[in-house]
Amino acid sequence: MRVSRKQVEENKRIILEAAGRLFRERGFEAVTVTDVMKAAGLTHGGFYGYFKSKEELIAQTIAGLQGGTEPLSVDLSSVARRYLSPEHRDDYGHGCPLAALASEVSRQPGAARSEMTGVLKRQFVRFGKIAPGADDEERRRAAIGSSAAMIGALILARMTDDPDLSAEILDETRAWLSDSDPEGSASHRLSGKNPRVED
Amino acid sequence: MRVSRKQVEENKRIILEAAGRLFRERGFEAVTVTDVMKAAGLTHGGFYGYFKSKEELIAQTIAGLQGGTEPLSVDLSSVARRYLSPEHRDDYGHGCPLAALASEVSRQPGAARSEMTGVLKRQFVRFGKIAPGADDEERRRAAIGSSAAMIGALILARMTDDPDLSAEILDETRAWLSDSDPEGSASHRLSGKNPRVED
DNA sequence: CATTATACATGATAGCAATCATATATACAA
DNA sequence: TTGTATATATGATTGCTATCATGTATAATG
Missing domain, CATH: 1.10.357.10 (Tetracycline Repressor, domain 2)
Known part of the structure; x- marks a missing residue:
């Protein structure tokens, strides 16, 4: 059955989110198209309405996996x-x-x-x-x-x-x-001076 | 056709070596039992004379992948x-x-x-x-x-x-x-003092 | 040398997964 | 409201892969 355009958009987001989770958990090969669709609450048949192939799903999933783009505010x-x-x-x-x-x-x-x-x-x-x-x-x-x-x-x-x-x-x-160097000085690789971070 | 015991031993080594190479090149899933046997110069049928399953091949291959055990003589x-x-x-x-x-x-x-x-x-x-x-x-x-x-x-x-x-x-x-620490001192993480290595 | 055991080849078998075909229900356009 | 387009479900299809079954040549053994 057909669903609304908004729902289609939402479904695509859900599919990509499910794929992102499953791929990270099990890897690309171990996750089937059916697994992804099921996790998204759909059946396997509709898949090719969204993606040309599993390969395309993988690429689009990675594209959506970019962590936050806002600057990190911690050291x-x-x-x-x-x-x-x-x-x-x-x-x-x-x-x-x-x-x-x-x-x-x-x-x-x-x-x-x-x-x-x-x-x-x-x-x-x-x-x-x-x-x-x-x-x-x-x-x-x-x-x-x-x-x-x-x-x-x-x-x-x-x-x-x-x-x-x-x-x-x-x-x-x-x-x-x-830690710093082997001599045990007080310098720290990760917590050293950084002009861009205020304490 | 049956082959000599020495040849059997040799074949097992060849199979494991081929598997080690193929697995590292393509990963476990993408390499088929047939691929491994072909790379070893055999056909797929004999495989189960050597291993109970692909899973066992994987485990034994990893066991054979241990790099040199002799101590490293460099820094x-x-x-x-x-x-x-x-x-x-x-x-x-x-x-x-x-x-x-x-x-x-x-x-x-x-x-x-x-x-x-x-x-x-x-x-x-x-x-x-x-x-x-x-x-x-x-x-x-x-x-x-x-x-x-x-x-x-x-x-x-x-x-x-x-x-x-x-x-x-x-x-x-x-x-x-x-490199050392962010202050740019002369210490080096990888080339610092080590009592066990002579220059 | 005769007998037996067995390593390997050839050829199933069975199951799974990607992809495609078709039907149907329903959003959307008029 | 009516007609059409389409999102999704169900159900092939096709191909691949792990595993198994069987035959045969030949090493081992006596």
Whole structure:
């Protein structure tokens, strides 16, 4: 049965939201078109009215996964505390799309990769604004490095079946990010001076 | 036709090697049993003489993927230079199993996860021996943090379809790892003092 | 050398998933 | 209100993949 135009728009949003959650939870391949439609409260048949193919669904889903675009108002240290928390680790469905999907996207066709590249570029810019560093170059470097460390740590913490090791990865990576150099000075990578953040 | 026992042993090694390469290149799901057997120079039928299931093949493949167990004789900085090189980035098939497969392993059943956990633990121990730090605790922290950063960076560099961004991720993460704190002191995370490494 | 066990090939089987075909109910236009 | 367009449901279809069944050549064994 036909539904209203507003409902169609709403349905598309619901489908993309369901896909975003399911893909992050189970990956692209393990999620079927039927799964997505069912999660959206519809049946599989209507799918091709919305998308040309599953491939297109994947690309559009990634395009919609861009986290908030408003500037972060906290320092990187707070971001790391939340990012590297057990809660985030255990919540694939609502967590960081890069940690959940970057590996799979590597093996996806063009559109998915370019959409996810957009997500990544925005992430670096956002982080660059709050990262410590004397100039823009240093801040961008810190944004890239600490993003890689956080994403890598989350992936590893999710991978292992050893709960102690998983917690250790989160905790030690967080500490290592805040830590400074091996001499134990007071400098902190993530909480150092940053001209753009007021205390 | 039956083959010699030596040949059987050899065939199993060839199958596992082919699987290791194919899985890292394309992931577990995209590689079929037939693909693996063909790459090993056999046909699909014989597969179940070697493995109870594809799941078992995956677990045994991961078990065989443990990189060298001999201690690293270089410092972390050299390791990072090779790990974060374009050559490693482009060689999925022979590269780091953690970067290629950690995300997928998260969604695999128990055996695969525990085998990969073993790979990870050994990696931390190996890195801990050459990581900078005043004591074992600091060195382990550095091993975990820099592993996470390198693996995360490789995953992101492989994901993006923007060649400049990909190179930037590798280069900046390497520099960030060697860099010290935001104040620009002379300390270096990866090349700092390490009592166990002689120059 | 004769017998037996077995590794591998060929060829099902069964199930699942993407995609397509068609029917129907209903929003929308007139 | 009437007619038409279309969103969705139901139900193929097609192709792929894991797994199994069977035959056969040949290594092992005595």
